[in-house]
Amino acid sequence: MTEPEPVVELTGITKRFPGVVANSDVHLTVRAGEVHAVCGENGAGKSTLMKILYGMQQPDEGTISVGGRVVELRNPQDAIKAGIGMVHQHFMLADNLTVRENVLLGAEGRHGMGRKARAELTKLAERTGLHVDPDTLVENLGVADRQRVEIVKVLYRGARIVILDEPTAVLVPQEVDALFDTVREMRSDGYTFIFISHKLDEVRSIADEVTVIRRGTTVGTVDPATVTSRELAEMMVGSELPSPETRESTVTDRPVLRVSGLRLDADDSERAVLDDVSMTVRAGEILGIAGVEGNGQTELVETIMGMRKASAGTVELADAGGGLRDITRLGTLARREAGIGYIAEDRHRHGLLLRQPLWSNRILGYQTRKPVSNGRLIDPGAARRDTERVVEEYDVRTPGVEVLAGALSGGNQQKLVVGRELSGEPVLLIAAHPTRGVDVGAQALIWEQMRAARHDGLAVLLVSADLDELIGLSDTIRVMLRGRLVREADPATVTPTELGSAMTGAGEEAA
Amino acid sequence: MINWRTALLPPALAIIFAMLLSSVALLISGANPLEAFATMGAQLFHGNTAVSTVNLAIVYYLAGLAAAIGFQMNVFNIGVEGQYRFAAVVAAIVGAWMELPPVLHVIAILLVAMFSGALYALLPALLKVYRGVSEVITTIMLNSIVFGIVAFLINPEQFGVLHGNNLSTAEIAPSGRIPGIPLGEAGTLFGFIVIAGALGYGYWFMLTRTRFGFELKASGESKTAAAAGGVSAKKMTLAAMLLSGAVAGLVAMPELLGRDYVYAMTATQGYGFTGLAVALLGRNHPAGIAFGALLWAFLDRSAVSLESIGIPSEIATIMQGTIVLSVVVAYEIVRRADLAAEQRRVGRAGRNGQPAGVAEGGAV
Numbered sequence A: 001m002t003e004p005e006p007v008v009e010l011t012g013i014t015k016r017f018p019g020v021v022a023n024s025d026v027h028l029t030v031r032a033g034e035v036h037a038v039c040g041e042n043g044a045g046k047s048t049l050m051k052i053l054y055g056m057q058q059p060d061e062g063t064i065s066v067g068g069r070v071v072e073l074r075n076p077q078d079a080i081k082a083g084i085g086m087v088h089q090h091f092m093l094a095d096n097l098t099v100r101e102n103v104l105l106g107a108e109g110r111h112g113m114g115r116k117a118r119a120e121l122t123k124l125a126e127r128t129g130l131h132v133d134p135d136t137l138v139e140n141l142g143v144a145d146r147q148r149v150e151i152v153k154v155l156y157r158g159a160r161i162v163i164l165d166e167p168t169a170v171l172v173p174q175e176v177d178a179l180f181d182t183v184r185e186m187r188s189d190g191y192t193f194i195f196i197s198h199k200l201d202e203v204r205s206i207a208d209e210v211t212v213i214r215r216g217t218t219v220g221t222v223d224p225a226t227v228t229s230r231e232l233a234e235m236m237v238g239s240e241l242p243s244p245e246t247r248e249s250t251v252t253d254r255p256v257l258r259v260s261g262l263r264l265d266a267d268d269s270e271r272a273v274l275d276d277v278s279m280t281v282r283a284g285e286i287l288g289i290a291g292v293e294g295n296g297q298t299e300l301v302e303t304i305m306g307m308r309k310a311s312a313g314t315v316e317l318a319d320a321g322g323g324l325r326d327i328t329r330l331g332t333l334a335r336r337e338a339g340i341g342y343i344a345e346d347r348h349r350h351g352l353l354l355r356q357p358l359w360s361n362r363i364l365g366y367q368t369r370k371p372v373s374n375g376r377l378i379d380p381g382a383a384r385r386d387t388e389r390v391v392e393e394y395d396v397r398t399p400g401v402e403v404l405a406g407a408l409s410g411g412n413q414q415k416l417v418v419g420r421e422l423s424g425e426p427v428l429l430i431a432a433h434p435t436r437g438v439d440v441g442a443q444a445l446i447w448e449q450m451r452a453a454r455h456d457g458l459a460v461l462l463v464s465a466d467l468d469e470l471i472g473l474s475d476t477i478r479v480m481l482r483g484r485l486v487r488e489a490d491p492a493t494v495t496p497t498e499l500g501s502a503m504t505g506a507g508e509e510a511a
Numbered sequence B: 001m002i003n004w005r006t007a008l009l010p011p012a013l014a015i016i017f018a019m020l021l022s023s024v025a026l027l028i029s030g031a032n033p034l035e036a037f038a039t040m041g042a043q044l045f046h047g048n049t050a051v052s053t054v055n056l057a058i059v060y061y062l063a064g065l066a067a068a069i070g071f072q073m074n075v076f077n078i079g080v081e082g083q084y085r086f087a088a089v090v091a092a093i094v095g096a097w098m099e100l101p102p103v104l105h106v107i108a109i110l111l112v113a114m115f116s117g118a119l120y121a122l123l124p125a126l127l128k129v130y131r132g133v134s135e136v137i138t139t140i141m142l143n144s145i146v147f148g149i150v151a152f153l154i155n156p157e158q159f160g161v162l163h164g165n166n167l168s169t170a171e172i173a174p175s176g177r178i179p180g181i182p183l184g185e186a187g188t189l190f191g192f193i194v195i196a197g198a199l200g201y202g203y204w205f206m207l208t209r210t211r212f213g214f215e216l217k218a219s220g221e222s223k224t225a226a227a228a229g230g231v232s233a234k235k236m237t238l239a240a241m242l243l244s245g246a247v248a249g250l251v252a253m254p255e256l257l258g259r260d261y262v263y264a265m266t267a268t269q270g271y272g273f274t275g276l277a278v279a280l281l282g283r284n285h286p287a288g289i290a291f292g293a294l295l296w297a298f299l300d301r302s303a304v305s306l307e308s309i310g311i312p313s314e315i316a317t318i319m320q321g322t323i324v325l326s327v328v329v330a331y332e333i334v335r336r337a338d339l340a341a342e343q344r345r346v347g348r349a350g351r352n353g354q355p356a357g358v359a360e361g362g363a364v
Helices: A046-053 A076-081 A099-104 A115-128 A143-156 A173-188 A200-206 A229-240 A297-304 A332-337 A347-351 A358-363 A380-393 A410-423 A440-455 A467-473 A496-503 B004-028 B033-045 B049-072 B080-097 B102-131 B135-153 B192-209 B211-221 B223-228 B233-248 B253-260 B271-281 B286-308 B314-348
Strands: A006-017 A020-031 A035-039 A061-066 A069-071 A084-087 A161-165 A192-197 A209-214 A217-222 A255-265 A272-282 A286-290 A312-318 A324-326 A340-343 A428-432 A459-463 A476-481 A484-489 B160-163 B166-169
Touching (some): A020 A035, A035 A173, A035 A229, A046 A192, A076 A084, A173 A192, A200 A496, A229 A496, A272 A297, A272 A484, A358 A410, A380 A410, A440 A459, B004 B033, B004 B286, B004 B314, B049 B253, B049 B286, B080 B102, B080 B253, B102 B233, B102 B253
Antiparallel strands (some): A312 A324
């Protein structure tokens, strides 16, 4: 099945950004007709590497050869000419155009606009398993079909090598299986796939070869059939992998957050995004929520934060007297004042004001509380001083607190957010993907701070896609699938593989 | 802390660029640019031009503040124009009808004006918040409707009075007027300058010191981040629009209470649009807006003096236009340069000048 000669060969690729080395000396060899996975943590440099291969960025050093010939890819058009196509994680489709228009847009020169184009489109749709009328508007398609439209688009432009950037992040398990079936069929037709992912179970199920990237450089290429997920994970994170050994438990029997029968309806349909979610987080406990992204974790967090209105159910939070207080009707600010700290999953969208100085960001979410405010008036002096304290304690690397938040690197931004959210003396911390896209150093520090806060009696609700993080930090793990909490696991005994299968629904019956 | 280079360099560059460009226009039309600029400068020292420039700048300043409040929340209140005219006609009618002791009368008129301005901004605000209708569209439409409302209200059959050929509202009694500051030969400065100054300070204080101002700025920069921080974008949009309308309501007050005492069909229009340009020039900063208002008023006034030496007065309009365009470009260039410089500075911090590896903060 796999032919010996390489179709894509990256040699010694190095890419620097101001103050940062994103890729250093990366080597990648992909053979014709194989599915080659590129694996690595968020922020390891996978995206930069793929942008280089797709001509969106130019390497500072190193060569790219396609089909044995050294090529220079100055822009995506060059890459397309070389037969390389990319399906982005965030789809690039025009919702108000039809499937056919989307595919043809910008590629009118290949087969014209008429019957020939239509025939080619039908052929490709067949090959990729896209079973929709080409005259349907893209806005009426589901996520899985949109993804297939993206693939058709790429093939229509003549690509033989397809880069799939985290294609499963948006799919439900059945759709993932269907996608993998398509990929396998197309592989036997001679297409080559480069599959970007950090999900080990998926990589092991689809890939013929796996190249692991860590801290911007390639660690090695292995055969997924002969390595375990654990070994792969260790290659990805290096020696920093948190060992899931049992630690001294700090869990008390004092509930801090109790969610009962929480339901959230989708915006425009009767479908439930959250369905009968009930859980309790106690003081000193870290409750981890595992799940494939898009199974309702984001909505759960935002509903608890009051950013979405629950359709049914209650949320209760411990008050000063030790009892539980119903906060279901409160707004976000009131919930924060009641003692919830919030590390949002997307710090750029929800955590920071990128064009404001660091001290101004210290105020966000705390604009009614000491020390930065007295309720009505802001105290910039105190905000600056307290930001300096956060910078010091949480090792935020910055020349000063007047620097704009957008100038910091991801890891330092996140340390600032964590520092801020732990400064308000929270009783509950909601941490959604707290170490996503941050460097290993910041990751270790953030974990350490969360452990320390837990030791001091903080209750933590941890949502993460990083199974090792979940297993390493949590006292209890709940698995979320299609808006429901389907399974409970003990982090002391569960393996990433078991958790992975529970997340995809395979473990549902066994539970 | 203010970065002076970022604050002052762009407008300086913009003014120089605008002068160069209008020099070209002057040369093409056969005039001597140096003579033109000298005339524009010299006219300030003739008669009451300096004072009338400042008086006009007071009006522009109010319009600029009104626009700036909207800009802070990313609301593009083009309706300052309609709001101030609506407020002016309502305040003039109510002011003439009321009988109150001196200071109270003025305060009552100002409150009526602010309330009317806010009222005229309410509809676009509600439509934007609850139906997502662009405030740009709705306020433009309301701007053109206000013409009809003014004409209707100052019709003699309603509240108007006919003076010779001119229709206007009834005259406001002396108790409702704001006395000017007499400067002898140079003319009389609007007493409203004190209120405008206080308003500018209030605006600065609100933005930098109050929770409301912080929430407004936060929400204006990132609705999502502000929402996660407990700030409702809807509430902030509504507040920004109404506040902007309330300040817009004051735009015509210096002239109404300090000079005209009636609001006439022939009253000057277009202050609202100037306010947008002035706010842009001043980067929504109270001192910057004052500078922008003075510059704009100066250019407006100098246009007249250009005519006297046979140069088309449109040259002043060309300068106004190029200044606004180039100031926007200049701010953006300086902002990007500063951000890049800052990123490099951050990149160097704490690493002894070595570029960061991905392992230590360099992840992309």
